[in-house]
Amino acid sequence: MSRSAHPAGPRHADVMAEGHYTAPADDLNALDEKVWSRTVTRDEHGALTVGGIEVSRLAEEFGTPAYFLDEADFRARCRAWSDAFGPGADVFYAGKAFLSRAVVRWLKEEGLNLDVCSGGELTTALDAGMPAERIAFHGNNKTVEEIERAVSAGVGRIVLDSFQEIVRVAHIARRLGRRQPVQIRVTVGVEAHTHEFIATAHEDQKFGIALAGGQAAEAVRRALTLDGLELIGIHSHIGSQIFDMAGFEVSARRVVQLLAEVRDEHGVELPEIDLGGGLGIAYTSEDDPREPHEIAKSLGDIVTRECEAAGLATPRISVEPGRAIVGPTAFTLYEVGTIKPLEGLRTYVSVDGGMSDNIRTALYDAEYSVTLASRTSDAEPMLVRVVGKHCESGDIVVKDAFLPSDLAPGDLIAVPATGAYCRSMASNYNHALRPPVIAVRDGRARVVVRRETEEDLLRLDVG
Numbered sequence: 001m002s003r004s005a006h007p008a009g010p011r012h013a014d015v016m017a018e019g020h021y022t023a024p025a026d027d028l029n030a031l032d033e034k035v036w037s038r039t040v041t042r043d044e045h046g047a048l049t050v051g052g053i054e055v056s057r058l059a060e061e062f063g064t065p066a067y068f069l070d071e072a073d074f075r076a077r078c079r080a081w082s083d084a085f086g087p088g089a090d091v092f093y094a095g096k097a098f099l100s101r102a103v104v105r106w107l108k109e110e111g112l113n114l115d116v117c118s119g120g121e122l123t124t125a126l127d128a129g130m131p132a133e134r135i136a137f138h139g140n141n142k143t144v145e146e147i148e149r150a151v152s153a154g155v156g157r158i159v160l161d162s163f164q165e166i167v168r169v170a171h172i173a174r175r176l177g178r179r180q181p182v183q184i185r186v187t188v189g190v191e192a193h194t195h196e197f198i199a200t201a202h203e204d205q206k207f208g209i210a211l212a213g214g215q216a217a218e219a220v221r222r223a224l225t226l227d228g229l230e231l232i233g234i235h236s237h238i239g240s241q242i243f244d245m246a247g248f249e250v251s252a253r254r255v256v257q258l259l260a261e262v263r264d265e266h267g268v269e270l271p272e273i274d275l276g277g278g279l280g281i282a283y284t285s286e287d288d289p290r291e292p293h294e295i296a297k298s299l300g301d302i303v304t305r306e307c308e309a310a311g312l313a314t315p316r317i318s319v320e321p322g323r324a325i326v327g328p329t330a331f332t333l334y335e336v337g338t339i340k341p342l343e344g345l346r347t348y349v350s351v352d353g354g355m356s357d358n359i360r361t362a363l364y365d366a367e368y369s370v371t372l373a374s375r376t377s378d379a380e381p382m383l384v385r386v387v388g389k390h391c392e393s394g395d396i397v398v399k400d401a402f403l404p405s406d407l408a409p410g411d412l413i414a415v416p417a418t419g420a421y422c423r424s425m426a427s428n429y430n431h432a433l434r435p436p437v438i439a440v441r442d443g444r445a446r447v448v449v450r451r452e453t454e455e456d457l458l459r460l461d462v463g
């Protein structure tokens with residue numbers, strides 16, 4: 001469709017005058033390596049490629065919408081995290097970001113551990129061959145059945161989240177004739193600078209046991225007296241999509257203080273601390289994430305310093321990055337459907353997915369970027385809102401972005417950095433079929449999670 005058929009909406013100058021938007025990139029076809037996985041590039045015809053395969057070929061074979069996961073990049077990020085933390089620390093990938101059997105096998109091969117937070121994640125991990133001792137089991141309301149399965153499987157640690165759970169896990173472990181390694185999750189009382197729904201270290205929320213008022217110290221007291229439990233350490237997770245290391249530093253300091261108190265009161269030096277996940281990634285060119293080696297150095301230094309000051313041996317550190325490993329490794333490919341220019345406002349570009357494959361924009365006001373993927377274009381930038389096909393006006397995938405003004409139905413567009421919390425939070429709203437996840441590596445693409453079918457929907461509907 002010609003550009004004249006699509007008035008471009010506000011011109012760049014008007015938009016900038018309003019002061020609400022970032023300027024469009026000088027070249028809309030350029031790929032910012034911060035937001036794209038490492039093997040994504042454009043071929044000589046300008047089409048986006050991943051793992052050496054052009055997106056139009058991928059769309060033809062696998063359909064759209066679909067998530068394309070760059071296996072080489074995923075593995076490289078696993079290695080970057082484990083190299084950065086070294087043999088004296090443990091990296092647990094947080095499976096809630098995205099979990100499948102293929103991912104579990106890659107983690108196992110790359111030497112990472114795995115954090116799961118439900119029976120379903122535990123089943124997937126064990127089924128794909130993750131050794132139980134490399135699994136940590138989380139959750140603020142684990143069921144008795146989940147605890148029994150985790151203990152029987154022999155998971156490496158259960159992270160205790162409440163006073164009731166301390167007793168419950170101890171009881172189940174004793175009944176099963178086990179002594180279960182556990183950590184206690186504490187809330188350290190820092191306000192992480194992120195969206196309210198994904199901040200977890202302030203006191204007024206459902207996770208963990210507060211350091212404040214001596215509650216965490218009391219939890220340690222109880223855990224140490226129960227013979228079904230082997231208390232191996234303290235856990236703190238302050239939130240998610242955080243760039244500022246200050247919150248992690250305060251958290252590390254407060255956790256070490258608790259270790260010192262435990263040593264003074266009980267004569268026991270707990271051997272481990274887990275500082276959780278939550279490291280931010282770049283969704284747009286505005287974001288500046290830290291590299292794993294910087295994160296490892298800053299956390300390692302603070303823990304070492306605080307332990308020296310307290311006269312404690314440095315405990316073994318573990319971390320639980322989810323988003324920072326898988327987030328940047330995938331993009332979602334959509335086909336453009338209707339295009340609706342609203343004069344003086346913006347152009348609405350509808351795609352064949354939406355809030356069912358990426359709820360993050362609606363839920364957290366998350367920002368994403370987008371590029372024309374099936375070709376390049378030198379047309380002028382137009383301000384767009386990329387929206388889905390659901391029956392809600394909040395069904396937004398990318399709130400504000402620029403795409404070339406010759407965009408036409410049938411073009412493919414790609415939204416980067418959708419590896420974390422997109423497929424794992426996908427829904428069947430409006431009876432949408434959840435998209436597949438396709439792993440791409442060295443010129444080969446294979447389905448790791450298949451697309452849902454209408455038969456899948458009907459199979460659950462037994463009425």
Ligand code: LLP
Pocket residue numbers: 094096097115138198237239240241276277278279320321322323324360364420421425
């Ligand atoms: N460890 C614990 C105990 C957690 O609760 C989480 C995330 C992580 C590690 C991993 O955090 P990450 O490194 O991925 O930020 N759905 C939200 C994020 C919720 C995170 C929940 N817990 C989102 O889409 O932003």
